[in-house]
Structure formats: C-alpha cells, structure tokens
Amino acid sequence: MIEPVYQPSPTRYDGGMQYRRAGRSGVLLPALSLGLWHNFGSRQTFSAVRGMAHYAFDRGIVHFDLANNYGPEYGTAEENFGRLMETSFRPYRDELFISTKAGYDMWPGPYGNWGSRKYLMASLDQSLRRMRLDYVDVFYSHRCDPETPLEETLQALVDIVRSGKALYAGLSRYPLEAARFAFDYLAARDVRCLLFQDRCNLLDRGPVASGVLDLAVAAGSGFVAFSPLAQGLLTGRYLEGIPAGSRMSEDRTLHRDVLTPEMSARLRALNDLARQRGQTLAEMSLAWLLRDGRVTSVIIGASSAAQIGENLRALRNTSFTDEECARLDALTLG
C-alpha cells in the first residue's frame, strides 16, 4: 500500500507548546521533548513509531533525543528515525532539533564504548548514516569515562562541532567536578556546552542535590531532565500492579522490585494530590519539573500517542503552591 505523504498539522505551533531558551544560547527547545530510548526500535512496528513521531511533531514537539544504542536493538531507533526522515520529516529538517550520543556499549571490542576520540568520532559517523542526516543538532558525550583523559573526550566534541557534523556539544550524566572541568574546557575553545542532560524527577533529584544543575545554569548551559516519570512509575501505570506490556513487566531497565508496598502507598498518595490539582499523576510529575525555570526541557518517553497526549496536558498548569511543594517533598524525599 502506498502511504499518503505526511502533511504536518498547520497548527503545530499554536496548540500551547512552550519554547524555553537553552542557557545562554540562541536555541529554544520545547518544554516537552521526545526521547527514543525505548519503543522506537526494531521490536516496534514502523507504523507505531511513525504514529508517535507524527503525533509529537504535530503538537510542537520539535526536539527528538536519540543515542547510538537506543532501540532495542542497538542502532534501530536511529534506523527508524532515518526512515522517518526519508518518508516524512525531510522537508521539515530545519524545524527539527535532533540529538544523539555515544558513551555506552555499542559495538564489540575496545573501540565501541566509553569516551575515546576513536569511539566518539566513529559512532557519530554511524549515527548520521543510520539517521540519514548530514549533521545532528547536538552530539552528547553520553557519560563521563573515568579511564580516558577528559581532555580527549572533550576535544573530540570540540572537533566534531568544528567539523560541522554537530552544531552543538552536550554532556550527559557528568559528575559535578568532571562537569565543572568540561564546561570550562569547552567554553575556552568557544564550543560551549549547549545542553547538560541528567536524570531528574520527583523521586530522584540527584542533579539538584549534587549542585550540578546550578553549575550547568551558571556555566550558561541549558538543562534537560530525562526519565521525568521515573520510567513510568510516576504515572497511573502501576497504581494497580504491573500491567502486561509495561516497561516494568520486562524487568530490564525498570525493575519489578521497585514496586514495594511502601512505594505503592507513596504513588497512591501522589496520585491523590495530583487529583486535587485536577491533574493525573503523570501530568503533575512533569509540571513539577517544569515549574523550575532552570529546566529547559523535559525529555519524555512513551509507548503510545495517547501517553504523549496526556503528558502534553501537563503544560496547562505548571505552578505549585508552597503547601503543595511541601506535601510533595514529604511524600518523595527520604
């Protein structure tokens, strides 16, 4: 069957999406971005992948976050994205902000992991081929490699930006002192870190507690929060147990043993608070992150367009009273 040519919604920028500035830069990102870590690889049908991507773009989600090994299987989220470029998104390339990363295991042998120049350079070339792109908007060092001199990893980012294969450099999950060194190293070479990416959600406030969020902001970098829903825990998904087909049911990156009776009770209490605010638990969890002006964008994952739709409704109310914040702290900290 011949698919009709994709026509994005003409009202894609009029539906309430907010765009926030990434640090001290010229780049605006949507408050919600879409990550392709799970559910966009070869285990999904391409029509499911395409359905979610179109749904997002049609509603102003112009930032898609990838990495070399997203799928599963490794590489296949990028391959599917490349297919999307060919079949739908090519005419809209300049409306899209696309990131990829290297830093975790990707191919066998000594050159397919961590932070060497050898790995980063080769991996980006592979990513561009899979995604059928000439350049990405951001290329991230996916994690700090304690065995490779930081200068080597960072200089690879600088050279990648100077080569034009990425417009900007990004850092993901760097600990505080390594991040400080990296921000300075990159700025001294006029290739500022555009985006610092870290896990942040109601249940895991690591970047706030460590000070790396403040450091990123002071360095002029944008901050993007990943796993804002704690991989689905902070939604209605697990209020009645573990549904078939859910991420927790796979017990791979979200483990079943997280759902203790104590955690279930917390989630129910959070859900009650969300309901009092007129939101779902997912909406409140995203709104709570977005209430913080230091957060440039929140990168959600999804397994359906309906989930993306629910998550977009978070934008309708991102303010919290002091009392609500105090109740959330009491329910989630400690």
Ligand SMILES: NC(=O)c1ccc[n+]([C@@H]2O[C@H](COP(=O)([O-])OP(=O)(O)OC[C@H]3O[C@@H](n4cnc5c(N)ncnc54)[C@H](OP(=O)(O)O)[C@@H]3O)[C@@H](O)[C@H]2O)c1
């Ligand atoms: N830099 C890094 O090291 C790093 C690490 C992790 C993630 N990331 C990035 O961040 C992105 C998001 O991470 P994440 O997928 O963990 O984010 P998340 O938004 O915390 O979790 C997404 C999952 O939550 C569930 N979900 C989402 N919306 C829902 C809703 N409204 N109702 C019920 N369930 C809902 C879905 O699970 P089901 O599949 O069960 O439906 C979905 O797959 C990734 O794709 C990636 O781009 C980066």
